[in-house]
Amino acid sequence: MRMETLADSYRTFAKREASGISPTYEAYACSVAESGTLLELLLQLPSGKQQPNLLFAATRHVIGLPDQDTDFARHALGAWDAIVPVILSRSTQTNEPGRCACFLPAFAQLEGPLAILEVGASAGLCLLPDLYGYDYGRSVLAPARQGGPVFPCQASAQTPLPHAHPQIAWRAGLDLNPLDVGKDEDMDWLKTLVWPEQKTRRTRLEAAIEMAKSQPPRVIAGDLIAQTEALASEAPSGTRLVIFHTAVLTYVSPEARKEFAVLVKDLGAEWLANESVRTLPDVAPSAILEAHPGAFVLSRNGHAIARTGPHGQFIEWL
Ligand SMILES: C[S@@+](CC[C@H](N)C(=O)[O-])C[C@H]1O[C@@H](n2cnc3c(N)ncnc32)[C@H](O)[C@@H]1O
Missing domain, CATH: 3.40.50 (Rossmann fold)
Known part of the structure; x- marks a missing residue:
């Protein structure tokens, strides 16, 4: 997948899935879509591991984050080496x-x-x-x-x-x-x-x-x-x-x-x-x-x- 396609998928997530439900995830997704560095790192992961819910949960799991942080990408990049193993070993298996x-x-x-x-x-x-x-x-x-x-x-x-x-x-x-x-x-x-x-x-x-x-x-x-x-x-x-x-x-x-x-x-x-x-x-x-x-x-x-x-x-x- 090219970087622009991945950026678009994060923008779509912000608009269609998070908007009106989670201002936090909306802000996170917009932040990722604007970060070429983070998008490049995500593209190095297997295709099933590049999706927003997994990235956001893994990042919150590792470092915790203030709600609606607009600088999500900076925080994720700062802890990337610790976040990747969580992304690779976990999946979005919500139990409701x-x-x-x-x-x-x-x-x-x-x-x-x-x-x-x-x-x-x-x-x-x-x-x-x-x-x-x-x-x-x-x-x-x-x-x-x-x-x-x-x-x-x-x-x-x-x-x-x-x-x-x-x-x-x-x-x-x-x-x-x-x-x-x-x-x-x-x-x-x-x-x-x-x-x-x-x-x-x-x-x-x-x-x-x-x-x-x-x-x-x-x-x-x-x-x-x-x-x-x-x-x-x-x-x-x-x-x-x-x-x-x-x-x-x-x-x-x-x-x-x-x-x-x-x-x-x-x-x-x-x-x-x-x-x-x-x-x-x-x-x-x-x-x-x-x-x-x-x-x-x-x-x-x-x-x-x-x-x-x-x-x-x-x-x-x-
Ligand atoms: C979104 S979770 C839903 C969990 C639970 N059913 C609920 O509603 O709370 C989907 C679960 O299905 C499991 N799963 C996916 N494909 C499976 C398969 N082929 N055989 C067994 N489990 C599978 C995943 O590991 C994950 O835990």
Whole structure:
């Protein structure tokens, strides 16, 4: 990639993704776009490692930075030798437990006890939907333990809201690069992936991590095509196997997505997917995309059942 193309991608990030949401990341991105020296160094990294979210998180992880610093490039250049190993060893694998609020109504429609298997689980925080609290506006479910996080989720009138947590008999996750809730370094990285202005989201993430430390979710290293079958075979008999994922399929090829759908069907599992509309175009009626371009679609066994907020902010049953 040429320097001007990379500079443009940072300008586009500032305008389309950060503007109105994160003045800090908007300022950082503009600063990078104007720094020939930093752009040249970024171009020496593998192509998947040149993107804004990774650079900003790695830099904040290494040196911390004042919000909305307009001289981001100078700070990053000053610590470049320490930032590069973080960029190379980490990825943007945000774990958003608030997404459980969107899965809960779907879990409630399945007869338990459930055996839940999450692919692309990151640290496994979405494997603990029965521990968190949920505030759906017209109904609230308290967290299993006092002090646990409560995730707000605006639910449409049609959404069938659960009155109790699901009964989960077995749970396990799979990820190419699992993060460990017991490792401070991993959890610091997860927290840094939350954009600076999203302070409430970060507070809830911290509460979820604290809760998860008392019941660490099991997440094994593996690929969703290669390892799902073996992990699924561990689900105890007498349970309903549910294979679910969120914000994951965008990382795999369209061919692998199709292969995965066939694999889950052959396993006889319930399949719950909460992904961006573009990731699973076959399951989402085009009306969903038109009404909410940035929304996710929650589907069950390949059929869209709800439109959801990408971080679990809302659910609209279809
Ligand atoms: C954006 S994170 C989402 C994490 C979690 N599902 C959530 O919503 O909070 C995507 C995760 O998918 C994992 N991933 C990507 N491709 C994968 C694959 N082929 N097999 C297993 N995990 C994968 C990444 O390592 C990353 O942790």
